[in-house]
Amino acid sequence: MIPPSPVRLETEPWQHDIARAITDPAELLRILGLDQRDLPPLRATGHGFGLRVPRYFVGLMRPGDPRDPLLAQVLPLALEDEVVPGYSVDPVGDLSALRQPGILHKYRGRALMLATGACAVHCRYCFRRHFPYAEQSGHRHWRGALETLADMPEVDELILSGGDPLSLSDPRLAELLAAAERIPALRRVRIHTRLPVVLPGRVTPRLAEMLAASRLRPVVVVHANHPNEVTNQLGNALKRLADGGAALLNQAVLLKSVNDSADTLVSLSESLFDIGVLPYYLHALDPVAGATHFDVTREDAKRLLAALRTRLPGYLVPRLVHEVPGQPYKLPV
Secondary structure, eight states, X not given: OOOOOOOXXXXXXXXXXXXXXXXXXXXXXXXXXXXXXXXXXXXXXXXXXXOOBOHHHHTTSOXXXXXXXXXXXXXXXXXXXXXXXXXXXXXXXXXXXXXXXXXXXXXXXXXXXXXXXXXXXXXXXXXXXXXOHHHHOGGGOHHHHHHHHHTOTTOOEEEEESSOGGGSOHHHHHHHHHHHHTSTTOOEEEXXXXXXXXXXXXXXXXXXXXXXXXXXXXXXXXXXOSGGGOOHHHHHHHHHHHHTTOEEXXXXXXXXXXXXXXXXXXXXXXXXXXXXXXXXXXXXXXXXXXXXXXXXXXXXXXXHHHHHHHHSOGGGSOXXXXXXXXXXXXXXX
16 A cells, blocks of 8 residues: 655765664773773673664763763663563563554554664663564564554554664655655654664754655654753754754653662753753653663652652653553553
8 A cells, every 4th residue: 555665775974873883891891991890790792682882972971980870771781681570571562562563552543663673772771672673663564564554544643663763764764754644644753762862963954854844743752861961962963853843852761870869850851951852751660671770669759750840840840650551541650
């Protein structure tokens, strides 16, 4: 029904940056001037879901600080291999929500497309770190995924996720967006991405122009977890999208030893607003196997939310939520 059109393959400058991403923990520690003896035991290589982090993001880390909150989000630790009851490989019920490879349908009025399994950074708390992208990614099943979406007239918002949908090149994204625009029921396209945070150069003029020209109202949800990630480069990149009419939101994950303090979260909200991004969600950790050490208790999370409410105007207080499989919306904590 909606066949993909051929696209001309081309290499974009930001793709070179991804190709140069650091994948060796020893190299990362050497760049940061860290001794492995000052850190918890590292995860053995070759176990899958290894280290991947762009050099730009490494440049935001504090040299010589083994407790740097940005480093904590990407460094693979041995304790990720511990089996902990209650933490699973499919913590939010993605597999049961598949309507067809590449399309998840959980909530009324919107559907999510797993546009690709690729990502520029491997965040250790990623709730899809075990997802079988080889079989289920929309990148491999675009035709069927779009046909399924076209047969869902109750859906008026397409959410592009992954992986990271901005891992796709501009020509591939243009192809996908053009196909989505031909589905009459769709009104909005929402892009969930961490790529501008870890590699602001990904927001090319072509990407901004593409979203500005679309008949679908673009909503871009970036994933920044710490104020040190909110830079002038990120602000300049996102301004290109805002100037084209994109709504800009942020979804942070509440992470132990990264952002589990009121001072940090207040600074994050204010820094985001300074660059035109509205805090949207503060998401409790999804209980994914391998990420137990990031979990913050619900009681502590509620105390943090109360502190934010006393220190921030209401529009800068993100909604503290968690996802429960089978529920019709994300639930407040």
